[in-house]
Amino acid sequence: MAAQLPSLEVPLFPLNTVLYPGGQLQLRIFEPRYLDLVRECTRTGSSFGICLILEGSEVGAPARPAAVGTLASITDFGHRADGLLGIATEGGQRFRVLRTRVRSDGLLRGDVELWPTEGAQQVPVEFALLPTILERLIETMGPQWRAAxxxxxxxxxxxxxxxAELLPLAGEEQQQLLEMTDPLQRLAVLRDILPRFQKG
Structure with missing residues (x-):
């Protein structure tokens, strides 16, 4: 029998983007339910879950989130020039949402099952071009990774x-790449997607 994966209860933040493990995401916080979420996480040092929105929007009524998301830890926060609270987050483990419920203030909470962290695997020679392309993308679009x-x-x-986070992919493509559990399969899909972005 397969070992049971660890689970926990976390507040969920549905967004129109995907957060990947190790990724960084800046968020503007203005709705009371998410201000409460930030207060809770900074007070307890806990994480919250970021999931792609499948139906609905980021503001207003609770959106329907994708079943697989990523834990986010708050690494920094402060008031932005527009007076709103800004937070910096970093992606941790991926998870699968088992069940959700909506609190009276509209905040979505979920019981989630944590996925194991992917082990390091060498980039095989057939994908050798991908790290080079990534390096170029980071030079122009990913300054946070220049010191990697x-x-x-x-x-x-x-x-x-x-x-996956730097290429201009559709939300469902980003989600598909997040849900893959084999890093080499993910590279194969990205290699097949790349010709779409090459100038003719």
Whole structure:
């Protein structure tokens, strides 16, 4: 019998984007339910879950989230120039939502099953072009990764997740890449997607 995966209860933040493990995301917080979420997480040092929105919107009535998301830890916060609260988050483990409920203030909470962290795998020679393309993308679009150690570019999981977040992919494509559990399969899909973005 397969070992049961660890589970926990977390507040959920449905968004129109996907957060990947190790990824960084800046968020503007203004709705009371999400201000409460930030207060709870900073007070207890806990994480919250970010899930892609399948139906609905980021504001107003609770949206329907994708079943697989990523834990987010708050790494920094402060008031932005527009007076709103801004937070910086970092992606942790992925999870599958088992069940959700909506609190009276509209905040979605979920019982989630944590996925194991992907182990490091060397980028195989047939995907050798992908780290080079990623390096170029980081130069122009991903300044937060410019100081990444060279060894990161040898890790199939890191390369795949960074390409997935920097390429202009549709939400369902981002979600598909998040849900893959094999880093080499993820690289294969990205390799097949890349010609779409190459200038003719």
């Amino acid at each position: 150690p060279r060894s990161s570019y040898d890790d199939a999981g890191w390369v795949g997740f960074r390409l």
